[in-house]
Amino acid sequence: MSLSFWFFTLKLCSSLLLVGLLSRQPGLRGGLQVVQAAICSRWGTSGDQGMFQEGDVVLGGLFSLYSKPPAIDSDFTQLPHYKPCTGLENLPLQYIYAMVFALEEINHSTTLLPGVKLGFHIQDSCALPSWAMQAALSMVGGDSASCDQTVPLIIGGSSSITAQILSRILGPLAIPLMSYTASCPCLSDRLQYPNFFRTMPSDIYQARAIAQLAIRFNWTWIGAVVANNDYGLVVFEEETRGAGVCIAFVETLQRENIVTDARQAALTIQASTAKVILIFTWYTDVRELFSQLAKINVTDRQFLASEAWSTSGDLLRDPFTSKVARGVLGVAIRSSPIPGFEHFLMSLNPYDRPEDTFLKELWEKMFDCRLWATPQSTNTSPPSLQKDARPLCNGTESMEAVQNQFTDISQLRVTYNVYLAVYAAAHALHSLLSCPDTESSTRNSSVNCSSPQHINSSELLQHLSKVNFTTPHGDMFYFQGGDTPAKYDLVNWQNTPQGSAKLVLIGRVDGFNIHLNESAIQWSTGSSQVPTSVCSESCLPGTRKANRKGEPLCCFDCIQCAEGEISNQTDSLQCVHCPSEFWSNAERTACIPRQLDFLSFNETLGITLTAVAVSGATVTTAVFVVFLYYRQTPMVRANNSELSFLLLLSLKLCFLCSLVFIGRPSVWSCRFQQAAFGISFVLCVSCLQVKTIVVLAAFRSARPGAGALMKWFGPGQQRGSVCLFSFIQVLICIIWLLSGPPVPRVDLDIPGVKVSLKCTMSSVVGFSLVLGYIGLLACTSLLLAFLARKLPDNFNEAKLITFSMLIFCAVWIAFVPAYVSSPGKYAVAVEIFAILASSYGLLFCIFAPKCFIILLRPKRNTKKHLMAR
Known part of the structure; x- marks a missing residue:
């Protein structure tokens, strides 16, 4: 709208409000009629844009009959003249005659308002708040067509914005406003809108119902096309916020730019991945949107419809709709029949109602003819109508031959809301105008009875709040504040075999409860398969x-x-x-x-280690047999046969103790394996150390003055040394096993479906002492053997001990980090590998050269050869 339009609207509203207030003063009314007529002439008179019928009480009616607002071209050189709206809509015209029918029913009733005739003053608001304000103020103040007839109540406010504006304007006058389609939840606020009532449920209920449908069918990615008001979307977002439903986009449609906005919305829908589109707007806007969608061939969307267009017959019959919108799922105002209304519509005839300009225009539109000009129309018809080339109507036309939204009474929804609004107003008036009986009124002279000529709007408001009656359909009607109990139908657009679309009732909404027959739904895909609309596919379990x-x-x-x-x-x-x-x-x-996991004899690793251990024990036994068989030879005798046999025995124990580490750990196996390992290796290393000491002592005793050295380190001392070294290890093991022995424990810290069952060291200090003592003896033996490596002997055993101890130390130095970093049973395998590797190193480094000479070079097995330098 241009700036001049709104400026003039504000000026007009203030002037008309002043007129309305002052016109209620009888002495001033006559002087103000001229001013009022001058103002209204700028908008066109009610005779051009309205209907009027006199009565004892006149009810106002505001309806959006025309869909095309006039173009406004203001140059600010003169007061603008606003031409009437165009584009008469059939369905809103049915609402008007529902009001007229209800008033005629009440006027013929002997129980409701007997003796009181109700009239009406109906005007078009063109679905524009500014036009609605002008019409409402002209009705409450009396206009040029009904100077002495003001209205105490207006039925109107077709949109929520219009209802808010009218309610605020009429509030200071305490004039009730009763809407039949305004559904914004904000209008339930009695502090802001104390004079507002409605027969249309609040949007909270239908938005919640649509939200429940979206949640029920797992639609989490929804596009929205809305009117530029508070209609529905806010409540829908609040209801779905915690349910994982997201709005992919929001496009707004404004009636002033409907073509441009609809084209933009259609392009957005085409580009979006959302397959379900929620539309909260008027059905005329939806018609333009579907037209734009058809042009770009968008036919695979599932539409959710608000009550404003879900039952539109024009949309159902529109060719664009059948191409674009199939399987529409929507919320609709509860349908109820109106007895006698069909006969009333069929009997309408402009010849019987010559003052009814709306019926005249509808008649000419339906039958494509021109009614004869009446004196009134001759004076006021614009030149375009006087040059109308259509033929004159012949008088035989009848509504019974017409099938359109105006004559279709199969589903009366908003029409029934208008009907209810009239009856609610009538019941409030009946309660207001009903006086106490004559005797009581004479005794109580303070009782004042209202008369139809002097209706107090404030009192009418109070009686409206208390309205309670039964509808012809058998439902109880009453107001909760200014609202009515919520009742909706759930409808589905389904294709018929003829290719047309029809409305099918699939459920209902009562308050916040929804009842739905899912099997009866036909979706946009043409099947019973629920369409999906998600930004991302659902994440599966796992x-x-x-x-x-x-x-x-x-x-x-x-x-x-x-x-x-x-x-x-x-x-x-x-x-x-x-x-x-x-x-x-x-x-x-x-x-x-x-699953419990441990190094078992059945797995490959266990079998391999077992085979290696048994092989080592077997080889050691074979060497033992060879040495025993050739015990009298110089090779065996020269190397201290007693210590060699003891060394072979300890090596065999080392090989065999590794077998204790394989198998399911138990309390006793955990204790025995570490003790056996520690004692066996100490015994082995002790023998090597003593042998090294014997070699050093033997060669030192050959020097002058050192002959008595071997006497102090004879066989007894050698055996005692081995026992002493071994006893120390035995003592360490006993103390360790008594204070904090290893115990079998499940290692839950290692990730995996298999959990290791292994011997856990309760005392790391004890295990460290056992290994440390073995390491101490090994290092000592290595040092002594290194010192004796260059002794002048053809067969120097110190060299062999040096190599064996180097291998031994290297193995156990590498063992520590490998053992710490290996998980579960592999730590056990590392320890077994260290035992076997060090045992094989000692066995081959010390005994392999001797067996080679004994078995393969017997000629070198002589004392002479061994003593040679």
């Missing part, structure tokens, strides 16, 4: 939702749960850790008991 940065919550990625975590529901927000005794399955959907 995954979780991860929001995408900068995108709505409905757009997400599905990430598989980590090991040890599960999700057993669709669209899980997070994965849940399994208890320590359980682990996730391969699909990450359930926690399964963890």
Whole structure:
């Protein structure tokens, strides 16, 4: 709208409000009629844009009959003249005659308002708030056509914005406004709108019903096309906010720019991935939107309809609708019949109602003819109508031959709301005008009875709040504040075999409760398969939702749960850790008991280590047999046969003790394996150390003055030394096993479905002492052997001991980090490998050269050869 239009509207409203207030003073009314007529002439008189019928009480009616507002061209050189709206709509015209029919019914009633004739003053608001303000103020103040007839109540306010504006304007006058389609929840505020009533339920109920449908069918990605008002979308967003429903886009349609806005909305719908589109707007706007969608061939969307267009017959019959919108699912005002209304509509005839300009225009539109000009129309008809080339109507036309929205009474929805509004007003007037009986009134002279000529609007407001009556359909009607109880139908647009669309009732809404027959729904796909509309596909069990940065919550990625975590529901927000005794399955959907895992004799690693250990013990036994058989030879005798046999025995124990580490750990196996390992290796290393000392002592005793050295380190001392060294290890093991022995324990810290059962060191100090003592003896032996490596002997055993101890120390130095870093049973395998490797190193480095000479070079097995330098 231009600036001049709104400026003039404000000026007009203030002038008319002053007129309305002053016109209620009888002495001033005559002087103000001229001013009022001058103002109204700028808009056109009510005779051009309205209907009037006198009565004892006149009810006002405001309806949006025309869909095309006039163009306004203001140059600010003169007061603008506003031409009438064009584009007469059939359905709103039915609302008007529902009001007329209800008033005629009441006037013929002997029980409701007996002796009181109701009249009406009906005007068109062109669906523009500014026009509605002008019409409402002209009715409450009396206009040029009904100077002495003011209205105490107006039925109107077809949109929520219009109702808000009218309610605020009429509030200071305490004039009730009763709307039949305004549904904004904001109008329920009695502090702001104390004079507002409606027969249309609040949007809260239909928006909540649509939200429940979206949640029920798992539509989480929905586009929205709305009118530029508070109609529905806000409540829908509030209801779905916690249910994972996101609005993909919101396009706004304004009637002043409907073609441009509809084209933009159609392009947005085409580009969006949302397959379900929610439309909260007037049906004329939807018609233009469907036209634009058809032009760009968008035919695969599922539409959710508000009550404003879900039952529109014009849309159902529109060719664009059949192409674009199939399977529409919508909320509709509850349909109720009006007895006698069909006969009333069929009997309408402009010849019987010559003053009815709306009926005249409808008649000429339906039958494509021109009614004869009446004296009134001759004076006021514009030149375009006087040059009308259509033929004159012949008088035989009848409504019974017409099938359109005006004559269709199969589903009376808003029409019934208008009917209810008239009856609610009549019951309030009946309560207001009903006086007490004559005797009581004479005794109580203070009782004042209202008369039809002097209706007090404030008192009428109070009686409206108390209205309670039964409708012809058998429903109880009453106001809750200014609202009426919510009742809706759920409808579905379904294709017929003839190719046309029809409305099918599939459920109902009572308050906040929804009842739906899902099997009766025909979707946009033409089948019973529910369409999907999601930004991201649902995350299956075993995954979780991860929001995408900068995108709505409905757009997400599905990430598989980590090991040890599960999700057993669709669209899980997070994965849940399994208890320590359980682990996730391969699909990450359930926690399964963890399997005990240990180094067993049945697996490949266990079999391999067992074979190596047994082989080592066998070879050691074979060497023992060879040495025993050739014990009298110089090779065996020269190397201290007693210590060699003891060394071979300890090596065999080392090989065999590794077998104790294989198998299911138990309390006794855990204790025995570490003790056997520690004592066996100390015994072995002790023998080597004593042998090295013997070699050094033997060569030192050959020097002058050192002959008595071997006497102090004879066989007895050698055996005693071995026993002493071994006893120290035995003592360490006893103290360790008594204070903090190893115990079998499940290692739950290692991830995986298999959990290791192994011997856990309760006392790390004890195990460290055992290894440390072995390391001390080994290092001492290595040092002594290194010192004796260059002794002048053809067969120097110190060299062999040096190599063997180097291998021994290297193995056990590498063992420590490998053991610490290996998980579960592999730590046990590392320890077994260290035992076997060091045992094989000692066996081959010390005994392999001797066996080679004994078995393969017997000629070198002589004392002479051994003593040679």
